[in-house]
Amino acid sequence: MRRMIGGALAGVLALAACGTADEPDTAGGDTGGTTAVKLQLQWFVQAQFAGYIAAVDKGFYREQGLDVQILEGGVDIVPQTVLAQGQADFAVAWVPKALASREQGAGITEIAQVFQRSGTYQVSFADSGIKAPADLKGKKVGNWGFGNEFELFAAMTKAGLDPGRDVTLVQQQFDMQALLRRDIDAAQAMSYNEYAQLLEAKDPKTGALYQPSDFTVLNWNDIGTAMLQDAVWANSEKLRDSAFQDTAVKFLTGSLKGWAYCRDNAAECRDLVVKRGSKLGASHQLWQMNEVNKLVWPSPGGVGVLDETAWKQTVDLALTTKNQDGQTVITKQPEAAAYTNEYVQKALDALKAEGVDVNGTSFQPTTVELKEGGA
Missing domain, CATH: 3.40.190.10 (Periplasmic binding protein-like II)
Known part of the structure; x- marks a missing residue:
């Protein structure tokens, strides 16, 4: 769901490495005419990640020539560390958490800001x-x-x-x-x-x-103290390769099509998440799908586009807000290479050519009836 870092970043990174040590390296390898890609989630399977799950189940990644494996997160997994170590091609992580890891040397770049609002x-x-x-x-x-x-x-x-x-x-x-x-x-x-x-x-x-x-x-x-949350990050070293840049565009095209599908088919996406093995109940997952859609939609600049005003607010808060120990999330301004809208814009252009609504201006949340225990 979210696991930002505290002062003991090195220990957390070590935990992340332990939690993923058995995963083989990925380099966008070809598997029978499709490119193999690994996506690291930041928490256990739930509707927070429904767009990616739908992109797998509805074949949106396959349309792009990708075979995407979704890696579940957990308490001892830091997704941006898995990404920086080359054990995944993309990862979902909160922006402040990822910026702190970048400051500590993790080579990662934000390529899409899926959640437009804090939850x-x-x-x-x-x-x-x-x-x-x-x-x-x-x-x-x-x-x-x-x-x-x-x-x-x-x-x-x-x-x-x-x-x-x-x-x-x-x-x-x-x-x-x-x-x-x-x-x-x-x-x-x-x-x-x-x-x-x-x-x-x-x-x-x-x-x-x-x-x-x-x-x-x-x-x-x-x-007025919201900070950006679920974003898609890529390995900065891999992004230097033109072939991987193409893979990044294709991955975002499939992912954002999945999010548009879940906007318009919330109940079905809830079912896809439950089918994948979520431990949460059906009414809870429908609530979650509805609330997550509120964080994604509407997207005035296009789903996945990073708003620079929201970025600046997140960075300013990360630089100036102290915890009880007097520590801030980051200690210096992140360099310009910390994020790019280049790949998400290409993905949006492809989706608009398909006729996909990438703004969701008319999105209206539904009313969800919760049951005891989220059953």
Whole structure:
């Protein structure tokens, strides 16, 4: 889903290497008339990655002459490290996390910004009185750590709070149990995952599922401290080769066609994700598909195009926001080679020639009915 880095980057990189050591190297090899490609996800299979899964299952990669293998992520896998080590051709990673790895020497380049918006929330019970970041003062504030907290810390700093002194920071598990037990006052959540877990739980006072009105959500997009998340990264060394550049365009063409398909066929894409072995239930995955579509669509500049204003905000926050230990995500401006829209623009040109809607201007999310436990 997301695993940004904290101060101990070297240890995390070592974990990533251990988690993928048995994977053979890939170099875009040819397999029976198609080019073999590996895509490293940043988390377990779920609708967060539905566009890539649909591109495999619906044959969109095959149309481009590619045989794409999707590598599942996990707690001990850092996708940009797998990519930099040559064990994958492309990887999905949050921008701040990947920029930190680049600063540490990882040779990776962003080639598409699929998520146009942040999906991170800070959620509290409505009766807690937390209606703005300033209201977190004196509260027990949960966060996952590993750098995931920088949007939260940026919001608190903007509100005049010192994250290291004005709140009690609590290491949060990757679920919402601490909030539901009221062990903490506010919890970190992704709009497409943990927030739904709250709405899939029963209120012990009523015996019915919790409702959105039971909670207050701080959305960093609204507050102005959002940072760019799921992007497609490529190995910078491989991008020097013209043949791999062609592969990158073809990969993005298939991937973005998959995302357009999931925009228009959310329920079917949910089924494709469940079929692939997701551990999450059907109603939860449909919620996730719907919420992820909100992060992708509409895409005014074309799906996958990196907006330079959003890039600048992410970089500025990564440079200036400090965690409780006084560390920032990065310490210097990334060089111009950190990203390019060259390949995604070629992919969009190909898709528009096919008649694919690459902007999704008319996209409207649906209403999803969650079931207990996300079943």
